[in-house]
Amino acid sequence: MSERANFGSKVGVVLATAGSAVGLGNVWRFPFMAGHNGGAVFMLVYLGCILLLGIPGMVSEFIVGRHSQANAARAYGTLTNRKGWGFIGLLGILTSTIILGFYSVVAGWCLQYLGTSAVGGLKGDSTYVQQYFQNFSSDPVKPALLGVAFVFITHIIVVRGVRNGIEKASKLLMPLLFILLLIIVIASCSLPNASEGIEFLLKPDFSKVSNKMFLEALGQAFFSLSLGTACLCTYASYYSRQTHLLQSAAQIALVDFLIALMAGLMIFPAAFSVGVQPDSGPSLIFITLPRVFQQAFSFLPALGYVISLMFYALLVFAALTSTISMHEIGTAFFHEELKMKRPVAAWIETIVCSLIAVFCSLSVGNPDIQVMGMPLMDFCDHLTAQYMLPAGALLTSILVGWFASKTLVREEFTNWETNGPKSLFGVYLFCVRFIVPVCIFLILMHQFGVI
Numbered sequence: 001m002s003e004r005a006n007f008g009s010k011v012g013v014v015l016a017t018a019g020s021a022v023g024l025g026n027v028w029r030f031p032f033m034a035g036h037n038g039g040a041v042f043m044l045v046y047l048g049c050i051l052l053l054g055i056p057g058m059v060s061e062f063i064v065g066r067h068s069q070a071n072a073a074r075a076y077g078t079l080t081n082r083k084g085w086g087f088i089g090l091l092g093i094l095t096s097t098i099i100l101g102f103y104s105v106v107a108g109w110c111l112q113y114l115g116t117s118a119v120g121g122l123k124g125d126s127t128y129v130q131q132y133f134q135n136f137s138s139d140p141v142k143p144a145l146l147g148v149a150f151v152f153i154t155h156i157i158v159v160r161g162v163r164n165g166i167e168k169a170s171k172l173l174m175p176l177l178f179i180l181l182l183i184i185v186i187a188s189c190s191l192p193n194a195s196e197g198i199e200f201l202l203k204p205d206f207s208k209v210s211n212k213m214f215l216e217a218l219g220q221a222f223f224s225l226s227l228g229t230a231c232l233c234t235y236a237s238y239y240s241r242q243t244h245l246l247q248s249a250a251q252i253a254l255v256d257f258l259i260a261l262m263a264g265l266m267i268f269p270a271a272f273s274v275g276v277q278p279d280s281g282p283s284l285i286f287i288t289l290p291r292v293f294q295q296a297f298s299f300l301p302a303l304g305y306v307i308s309l310m311f312y313a314l315l316v317f318a319a320l321t322s323t324i325s326m327h328e329i330g331t332a333f334f335h336e337e338l339k340m341k342r343p344v345a346a347w348i349e350t351i352v353c354s355l356i357a358v359f360c361s362l363s364v365g366n367p368d369i370q371v372m373g374m375p376l377m378d379f380c381d382h383l384t385a386q387y388m389l390p391a392g393a394l395l396t397s398i399l400v401g402w403f404a405s406k407t408l409v410r411e412e413f414t415n416w417e418t419n420g421p422k423s424l425f426g427v428y429l430f431c432v433r434f435i436v437p438v439c440i441f442l443i444l445m446h447q448f449g450v451i
C-alpha cells in the first residue's frame with residue numbers, strides 16, 4: 001500500500017471507515033449490552049452518546065489524522081507546538097492492540113460457527129446449541145488457534161496493502177450485510193411472540209436505568225464507532241482535502257447505528273420467541289441465532305441453511321474490516337515511527353495480538369486466568385471500552401478544543417472554507433470544548449464513585 005495515498009472515492013471513504021466501525025461491536029456486543037441493561041433505555045442513552053459525543057469525537061479524530069497525514073503517535077503531536085500530546089496516539093495504539101487481541105477470539109468463534117453451519121452441525125434443541133457453545137468456547141486449544149488464525153488472516157491483508165482491498169471489499173460487503181440483516185430481521189420479527197422482543201428494544205422502561213448503564217452505553221458507542229483508539233485518526237490520514245469530515249462522521253454514525261438497531265431487531269424478537277432470556281452476555285448470538293435459523297425457516301430448511309451460512313460469513317467479513325483497521329494502527333506506528341520495514345512492523349503487531357488472543361481464549365471457562373474477578377477476556381473488554389476509549393476521546397477533545405490552533409481546526413472542518421459546513425463550526429467547537437469533555441468526565445467520575 002502506498003501509505004499516504006487517498007481513498008479512491010467519496011463512497012469509498014465512508015464505506016471503508018464504516019467497515020471499521022461496523023463489526024462484531026454491532027452484531028455481537030450491542031445486543032448483549034442492551035440485553036443486560038434493560039433494552040430500550042440503553043438504546044436511548046446509547047443514541048444520545050452517539051449524537052452528542054460520538055459525532056463530534058469522530059470529527060476531532062478526523063481532524064487530527066487528516067491534518068497530520070501521519071501515524072497515530074506522530075499525528076497527535078502535530079496539532080500544537082507543546083510537547084507530550086503524542087501520548088494520546090500511543091494510548092490509542094495500546095488500546096487497539098488489546099481490543100484486537102480479544103476481538104480476534106470472538107472472530108475465531110464466528111469462523112468456527114461458519115464451518116459448523118456449513119456441515120449442518122448447529123441443528124438441535126436449545127440445550128444442544130447452548131452446550132455446543134459452552135464446550136467449544138471453553139476448549140483450551142481450538143478457539144485459541146482460531147483466534148490466532150484470525151490475527152494471521154488480518155496480517156496477510158495488512159502486509160499486502162489494504163486500502164484498495166478494504167475499499168473494494170467494503171463497497172461490496174456492506175450493502176450485502178445490510179440486505180442479509182434485513183432478511184433475518186423480517187424472519188425474526190415474524191416469529192410468534194416477536195412483539196415482546198420488539199417492545200423490549202423500543203419501549204423504554206425507565207425503572208431499568210442504572211448507574212453503570214451510562215458508562216456501558218458510552219463505552220459501547222465509542223467501541224462501535226471505533227472512537228478513542230486513534231483508528232479514525234489513522235484512516236483520516238488517508239483522506240483527501242475534499243473529504244467532508246462532518247458529513248462523513250454523520251453518515252458513518254448513522255450506518256453504524258442502523259446496523260446495531262437491526263442486530264437488536266434480529267436477536268430480541270427471536271430470543272423472546274424461543275424463550276431465551278436476552279441477558280445471557282457475550283454468548284447471546286452464538287446460542288440464540290442458531291435456533292432462530294432453524295425455527296424461522298423450518299418450512300424450508302435449505303433456505304435456513306443458506307441464510308445461516310451467509311450470516312456467519314458476513315460476520316467474519318465485518319469482523320475482518322474492523323480487525324484490519326485495528327492492525328493498521330500499530331503497523332503504521334512501528335513502520336513509520338520505529339523505522340521498521342512494513343512486514344516486520346506487521347509481524348510485531350501480529351505476535352503481540354496473538355499472545356493476547358491466546359490468553360483471552362484460555363481465560364474463557366478457566367477460573368485461573370482472571371483479573372479483578374473476571375476472566376481476562378472480559379477484563380480486556382471492560383478495561384478498553386469503559387476506560388481507555390473514553391480516556392482517548394476525552395484527551396482528543398481537550399487537545400482539539402483547547403490546545404490546537406483554532407484557525408487550523410476551522411480550516412480542516414470547513415475544508416479550507418470550501419465545501420465544509422461553515423455555519424456549524426461554532427456548534428462543533430462548543431461540543432468539543434465543553435459537552436464532550438464534561439460529559440465523559442462526569443460519567444467516569446460517577447463510575448469511580450466520586451460523584
Ligand code: PFF
Nearest residue numbers: 021023024025224226229231
Ligand atoms: N468498531 C468495531 C466494531 O464495532 O466491531 C470495533 C473496533 C474497530 C474498535 C476498530 C476499535 C477500533 F479501533
